[in-house]
Amino acid sequence: MARDGTPWRLRGRMTIIDSRREAVGDVGYGAWRVVAGLALVAWPLLHLAGFLTSPPGETHEPDLYREHAALVQVSAVILHYSAILIVPVVLALAHLLRARMPRLAVVAGLVGALAAVNGSALLLTDFYDLALAHSLPDAQAVAVTELANGYPGVLYGFLLPAFLVHPALIVLAVALTRTGDLRWWQLTLLVAGLVIPFLTTGQAPVVQSVGPVLILAALAPLGLRVLRMPPERWRI
Template sequence: MSSRTTDGRSAATTAALLAGPIVMTAGMAATPWESENEITAYQAALAASPDQTQIAAVLLFFGYALMGLAFLSVLRRAGGAPRALRIPAATLAFCGATMLPGLVVVDFYDLALIQSLPAEQAAAVGERAGDYGLQPVMQVPAVAGLLLGGILVMLCAWRSGLVGGWAPALVAAGLVASFAVFSGVTMVAGASCSVVAYGGIALRLRSARIPSSPPAARPATA
């Protein structure tokens, strides 16, 4: 295999590992976060920044989808992890990467609600949508797939020697911080943890392709 082909594959792997986390973090940073965890505050934040809301939704849509490439890139190289860990990691990661992007379209409907109806009515409609019993059937596996699946994928990477134990710990800490203290700052910080973790894997894979020193010259034979 030529060095050009190897370099091309290495660059593609690096791009796959970083595209999802970076675009997802950019979407988190662009989101107009509400000051309180309530439907009225959420809709007010959307109404105050309609263009920003749309940009954030698009970034999150592609960021969540591209996380599937990051998951796949890790799992393909995580053969050293036990099957009991790789199978649930792959299952949850698949659910998150394929289901969660579709849920982001709700942001456009919520924006249309608050721009078209009085605040009280818009809030009532938003709360009514959340009362349907089958909504969790789509929402729970989508969100849990991305979050828990991401942690399990990092554990697979660690068990395979692709990254140190700090990576799954960092991703888990970012997740806990994001939901323990709900704010734009913690959500961006939590997503940034994934950028660092997947970046660590990318560096490890690239360094593994570059010999630390040139091979010793073989003695001439008579």
């Protein structure tokens, strides 16, 4: 009988169960750490590939979509999976903050993840625009697209929420800079990388691709650090 009144045989079984639970937890945290580290590197790479395969121009003009039908589809698929990868990215950034800034980590992580899901859903519209370009006269195709985009459900249910991913990423990055997990130069590159595509919408895709390159330069060092991070540091 142990001092706390627990039989030694039962105490031994409890110790074994606790050890097994801890081992399972270590495996789970280890897998999550690998996913987080890889996502921090893979997201900007896919983002870059999506921009480089985008058709030229800043609008969904029917003639442009017909001329570059293959690029439209390839770019939409790549950017779709790029948006999906933002989910583990924002959750990874939030995870690094959870011990020191738990409330901010939860709020910014959830907002960023939900925004990324909305952004992914928007990529499906490229295929509808392509189908309209092949099925209707150009004027009618443009009119249908403008009508759909003008619905309040699209604006407030999908478009505006999707853009919340940028503030969420910036808030998390600023917080991580304050905690020392990111350097100021990484924060600067990340913000510039998020802003540049919006400032160069009329430029060639290769010019807009500068944005993802800067994001890669900002997040790749953190991703590699997460992959090398000891399990006890990631569990904190």
